Amino acid sequence: MSDPRRKSSQDLGSIGRRVGGGYLLVGVAVLAVLAKTQQLPPLPLLLVFAIAVAVFEWRAVEVNDRIFMSGSAMVVLTAGVAFGRDSAILGMALLAAAGTFQSVDWKKRRWFQPMVNFGQYVVSASVAGSVLVAVLPNELSTSGADLGQTVLAALLAGLAYAVLSALQVMSIVRVVFGRRDVRPWSGMTTIMSAYFVMGTLGGLLGATFKLIGPETFPLLVALFVIFHMGFVSYSDLREAHEATIRGFIKALEAKDMLTHGHTERVAKFVRLIAEELGWSADRLEIIRWAALVHDVGTLAVPRDLLRNRDSLSESEETLVLDNTEMVEAVLSESDFLKPMMERAARRRMLFSEAPADQITEDAQVLAVAKQFDFVTSGKAQPEALSQDEAFANLRAESPYRYDPEVVAALNRALEKAGLQFGAVKLKKRMTREDVAKQAMYDR
Amino acid sequence: MTTPSKGPVRLLEGFFGSRDRRLISNAVVAGAIALVFGLSAWALSGSDEVGWSVVAIIALVVVRVPTRSGIQYSLSLAAVVAALLVLLPPGAEQDPRLIFWAVIFSAVGLHSTIVVLGGGKASRQFLVFLRHVLVSIVAIGVYVLAAEILVDVRGFESGATAGAITIASIVWFVLDVVIAAVEASVLDAQNLTHRVAVGLREWPIALSMMASGALYGLARNRIPVWWWALGVTLIPYAMAHVAFMRAHETRRIYRQTIRALSRIPEVSSYSPKGHGDRTAAFSVAIGQELGMRPNKLEDLEFAAQMHDIGRITLNQASIVRMGFTDEDIARWGSEMIGEVPFLEDVAELVRKQHAPYRRPGQNRDADLPLGAKIIKAASAYDHATTELGFLALEALEVLHRGAAYDYDPDVVSAIRTVLERQGTVKI
Numbered sequence: 001m002s003d004p005r006r007k008s009s010q011d012l013g014s015i016g017r018r019v020g021g022g023y024l025l026v027g028v029a030v031l032a033v034l035a036k037t038q039q040l041p042p043l044p045l046l047l048v049f050a051i052a053v054a055v056f057e058w059r060a061v062e063v064n065d066r067i068f069m070s071g072s073a074m075v076v077l078t079a080g081v082a083f084g085r086d087s088a089i090l091g092m093a094l095l096a097a098a099g100t101f102q103s104v105d106w107k108k109r110r111w112f113q114p115m116v117n118f119g120q121y122v123v124s125a126s127v128a129g130s131v132l133v134a135v136l137p138n139e140l141s142t143s144g145a146d147l148g149q150t151v152l153a154a155l156l157a158g159l160a161y162a163v164l165s166a167l168q169v170m171s172i173v174r175v176v177f178g179r180r181d182v183r184p185w186s187g188m189t190t191i192m193s194a195y196f197v198m199g200t201l202g203g204l205l206g207a208t209f210k211l212i213g214p215e216t217f218p219l220l221v222a223l224f225v226i227f228h229m230g231f232v233s234y235s236d237l238r239e240a241h242e243a244t245i246r247g248f249i250k251a252l253e254a255k256d257m258l259t260h261g262h263t264e265r266v267a268k269f270v271r272l273i274a275e276e277l278g279w280s281a282d283r284l285e286i287i288r289w290a291a292l293v294h295d296v297g298t299l300a301v302p303r304d305l306l307r308n309r310d311s312l313s314e315s316e317e318t319l320v321l322d323n324t325e326m327v328e329a330v331l332s333e334s335d336f337l338k339p340m341m342e343r344a345a346r347r348r349m350l351f352s353e354a355p356a357d358q359i360t361e362d363a364q365v366l367a368v369a370k371q372f373d374f375v376t377s378g379k380a381q382p383e384a385l386s387q388d389e390a391f392a393n394l395r396a397e398s399p400y401r402y403d404p405e406v407v408a409a410l411n412r413a414l415e416k417a418g419l420q421f422g423a424v425k426l427k428k429r430m431t432r433e434d435v436a437k438q439a440m441y442d443r
Numbered sequence: 444m445t446t447p448s449k450g451p452v453r454l455l456e457g458f459f460g461s462r463d464r465r466l467i468s469n470a471v472v473a474g475a476i477a478l479v480f481g482l483s484a485w486a487l488s489g490s491d492e493v494g495w496s497v498v499a500i501i502a503l504v505v506v507r508v509p510t511r512s513g514i515q516y517s518l519s520l521a522a523v524v525a526a527l528l529v530l531l532p533p534g535a536e537q538d539p540r541l542i543f544w545a546v547i548f549s550a551v552g553l554h555s556t557i558v559v560l561g562g563g564k565a566s567r568q569f570l571v572f573l574r575h576v577l578v579s580i581v582a583i584g585v586y587v588l589a590a591e592i593l594v595d596v597r598g599f600e601s602g603a604t605a606g607a608i609t610i611a612s613i614v615w616f617v618l619d620v621v622i623a624a625v626e627a628s629v630l631d632a633q634n635l636t637h638r639v640a641v642g643l644r645e646w647p648i649a650l651s652m653m654a655s656g657a658l659y660g661l662a663r664n665r666i667p668v669w670w671w672a673l674g675v676t677l678i679p680y681a682m683a684h685v686a687f688m689r690a691h692e693t694r695r696i697y698r699q700t701i702r703a704l705s706r707i708p709e710v711s712s713y714s715p716k717g718h719g720d721r722t723a724a725f726s727v728a729i730g731q732e733l734g735m736r737p738n739k740l741e742d743l744e745f746a747a748q749m750h751d752i753g754r755i756t757l758n759q760a761s762i763v764r765m766g767f768t769d770e771d772i773a774r775w776g777s778e779m780i781g782e783v784p785f786l787e788d789v790a791e792l793v794r795k796q797h798a799p800y801r802r803p804g805q806n807r808d809a810d811l812p813l814g815a816k817i818i819k820a821a822s823a824y825d826h827a828t829t830e831l832g833f834l835a836l837e838a839l840e841v842l843h844r845g846a847a848y849d850y851d852p853d854v855v856s857a858i859r860t861v862l863e864r865q866g867t868v869k870i
Contacts, residue, residue: 144668151674197678204675208658212665219654219661223679226651230686237693240785241700247783248704252755254782299707299755326710334699 019175020112023119030122031093038090041083046091048217049079050098052224057099059232071228072099073161074198074205076125077154078220080132081206088136089129096125120168128161140210151203158199162192245292252299262373265421267291269369272413273406277365287362290340294366296331297324364403368394368410371402376421387414387421396436477501508648508687570626578619586611612653616646632864634731641737648687655680701745708754715830718822723748725821725861726814732857733813743814746792750818752776753793773797792818800851807851816851820858823850835867 040046056072076095083091100118105111135153137146205223209216253260270291274284298320332341342363375390385393391411398404414421477498485494590607620642628635655676662672705719726747730740753776757763777794780786795815801807820842827838839859846852862868 142666142668147666147668147671197682200674201678201682204671204678208662208666208671208675212661216658216661219658222650222654223658223683226647226654227679227683227686229647230651230683230690234686234690234693237690237697240783241693241697243785244697244700244704244783247786248779251779251782296707299711299758323711327707330706330710331703334696334703337700337703 015175016112019172020115024115025119027097027119027122030126031090031097034090034093034126039087041079041087041091045079045082046094048221049075049091050095052221053095054098054101056224056228058101058103059228060102060104070099071198071224071231072096073158073195074202075224076161077128077132077158077199077202078206078209080129080157081136081150081154081203082209084140084210085133085136085138088133089126092129092132093122093126096121116172120165120172124161124164124168127164128157131160132157140207142211147207150207151200154203154206155196155199158195158202159192161199162195166191242289245289249292249296252296262377263292263295265373265377266294266366266369269372269410270365272417273365273369273410276409276413276416277406283362286339287365290362290366291369293331293337293340294370297327299327361403364406368402368406372410372421390421473501508684508691570630574619574622574626578615578622581618582611582615585614608653608657612650612657616649616653617643619649620645632866634734636734637731637737637740644737651680651683651687655683701748705749705752708751708757711755711758713754713757714751715826718825718829719748719751721825721829722750722818722821725825725858726817728861728865729817729821729854729857730814732861733817733853735813739814742788742792743817745786746780746789746796746814747818747821749776749780749789750793750796750822752779755779769797791815796822799848801848803848813854816854820850820854824858835862839868 052075053072056070056075060070072095076092079095080088080092097118099121100114102113102117105113105117132153135149135156137149137153140146140150205220209220249263253263267288270287271284274287279287328341332338371394372390375385375393376387377384391407394402394407395404398407477500480501481494481498484497485491586607589610621639624633624635624638624642627633627638658679659672659676662675666672702720708714709716709719723744727740727744730743735743751772753772753774756772756775757767773794773796777790780793781790783790792812792814795811796818798808798811798815798819800811800816823845824838824842827833827841828835833841839855839862842850842855842858846855859868
């Protein structure tokens with residue numbers, strides 16, 4: 001089960017509350033109808049599966065940027081096949097409801113998410129259950145045709161589940177968060193293939209359980225748990241890794257060794273641009289890392305030299321560059337930081353001279369984000385520019401220094417998000433000479 | 444993480460966790476050996492089940508999961524469990540010849556595959572071979588015994604199977620870990636209890652393999668559709684495998700990042716080159732000797748690696764002019780590391796790295812973590828041997844002399860043991 005957008009409930013307003021409440025009611029209604037029409041599956045079995053689902057959902061894993069996944073769909077489908085036609089739909093809906101709470105929601109005291117989750121999961125699971133029941137063979141036997149049909153049923157149910165959740169999440173996002181957040185699904189293929197595999201597996205495991213008997217149960221649980229543990233440890237490490245880099249940058253900024261807030265803002269701009277350009281989640285993650293570490297090279301440079309950059313002698317200028325490159329060389333010994341450092345180095349290249357490949361494309365995004373922050377925060381010239389002036393500045397240099405498309409993308413993204421950076425008031429109109437002067441400063 | 448490759452290649456890379464071009468040739472070699480041994484096993488035993496089992500066991504040696512302890516578990520483990528269940532269903536009439544052939548052929552085949560595929564010393568490979576054979580034979584024996592006893596006592600088949608699998612699997616895993624630890628302690632001068640503790644931490648990987656193997660065996664025996672057992676085993680196994688691989692890869696990258704960050708002050712010549720690496724390696728050896736737990740040991744390693752990171756601050760001329768002490772460096776470093784919520788314990792070690800273990804007229808400082816004392820001594824040893832140019836024995840003498848207040852005598856004696864075991868110092 002995945003949920004690409006997680007927002008705090010503070011900024012939702014009455015629409016959010018109404019949608020949340022409505023979903024809650026829909027979920028309860030569906031469960032009530034199912035309880036009338038279907039039989040209750042054996043309770044001990046239901047309980048064990050429900051615990052598995054709750055644990056999986058509680059600890060949903062961030063696979064890559066903002067896409068949360070858990071193996072609960074697999075457990076739900078396994079249970080559906082194991083319960084059989086008479087109680088599959090009710091059982092699956094009940095199990096899905098067990099996954100309402102997630103630790104993130106609990107930690108942040110968000111109530112909108114769980115309410116929507118409850119309704120959404122129950123609806124998705126009951127539709128998936130109906131698909132399953134429609135395709136499932138009447139009596140499960142060990143013949144190849146029956147088994148094939150079972151797997152097919154689980155697979156289709158898995159896909160139905162995925163599609164339905166996706167549609168619901170998208171429409172909820174559209175209604176509640178307004179237009180600007182409508183493109184969250186860059187990882188759709190990953191999710192669909194994951195559900196495909198989980199559906200197949202659910203069918204296989206459920207039928208195995210039904211055919212062989214309870215002795216497979218501990219084995220199934222062992223596999224579920226271990227699978228979950230593997231992904232949790234992966235996601236924990238990933239989080240620790242990100243926190244490490246972020247923490248270091250923050251510490252260095254606090255000690256006034258890197259420009260304050262610069263990296264975080266650049267990372268934000270990079271994300272905006274990349275989302276506007278429609279990059280995949282994996283790629284977005286890599287470039288966000290690059291944005292975080294891109295300035296670490298300056299640590300090797302005595303701080304005083306960096307402060308008065310204008311009055312550097314030639315030998316001091318070389319020292320700055322040499323030291324920066326030395327640190328970048330060390331960082332690029334790490335497999336992970338290597339591409340980032342390459343991007344950071346390419347960033348200094350002029351757009352018109354750079355070779356056309358993916359690294360350059362990334363580097364361009366980084367370059368534009370960095371320059372935009374420089375001019376709007378007043379680091380590049382005596383006073384900060386307003387957002388419009390900054391874009392005028394970037395556009396003036398753009399064909400040679402910066403990729404015009406990237407500049408345009410940043411502009412669009414900021415407009416869509418309604419964000420304003422830089423000096424608030426336009427003090428004077430920028431003339432062509434001013435822009436040219438600005439360009440001189442930047443060099 | 445470099446240029447992303449596309450489609451199936453990426454999927455394969457993710458699964459095998461390696462971009463190694465040799466993988467394909469390895470697979471071909473393993474396949475060929477497996478076929479030869481499988482065919483001869485078939486011919487000699489007269490049973491195609493034995494032949495196929497031997498082929499599977501040997502061929503699967505290619506797919507391995509690396510673990511934190513450095514032991515590489517291969518999928519063969521799962522295959523052996525599966526083969527056992529197929530060949531020796533409890534309660535059925537057992538033909539001892541089948542077991543005999545399966546064991547002999549699997550072991551010899553595994554051994555030759557490992558020797559052909561892996562480099563390394565032949566003598567070491569032979570030990571690995573002996574370990575595999577020994578562990579397999581004991582585990583199979585335990586399985587047969589447990590199945591017999593459980594069938595007699597409990598009288599019903601399914602529970603007996605599950606029980607026998609569980610018991611045999613635990614024996615198998617523990618035995619493998621203990622023997623591997625003994626091997627490492629005798630040959631690589633490593634601490635025995637530490638190796639055992641580290642090895643036992645890998646139970647999820649071993650368990651996932653056993654579970655998939657058992658599932659295969661059960662499905663294969665009871666459901667007469669050939670693809671069913673494969674699907675039911677391989678899909679969950681592959682998913683677990685990918686999870687472990689990704690975790691392993693992320694762990695590797697994480698360590699690299701920590702190391703890269705810790706080297707920034709070194710390349711900027713604010714601290715001696717390579718000091719962090721050496722101190723980390725030495726601290727870990729000392730920590731193992733003192734019986735620290737694996738989790739603590741990881742914290743110690745990170746802290747030792749980064750213990751001088753506060754020196755980055757020295758790029759501010761004003762601070763250098765004002766003057767600073769070692770304690771300041773430690774404090775700055777720990778402030779930096781403390782920004783990372785996951786590394787709070789590490790920050791604590793770095794902050795206390797300069798505290799003496801006791802002050803004149805007082806007892807030992809009970810709050811001082813062992814890790815901090817280890818880093819203090821290890822760092823001093825490295826400083827003496829590299830920058831001051833002391834011999835190892837002289838450096839040890841320096842530590843002994845400082846044992847009144849600076850260096851904890853327990854740590855110093857552990858250092859002595861480590862150095863003796865490594866052969867650096869002969870006393």
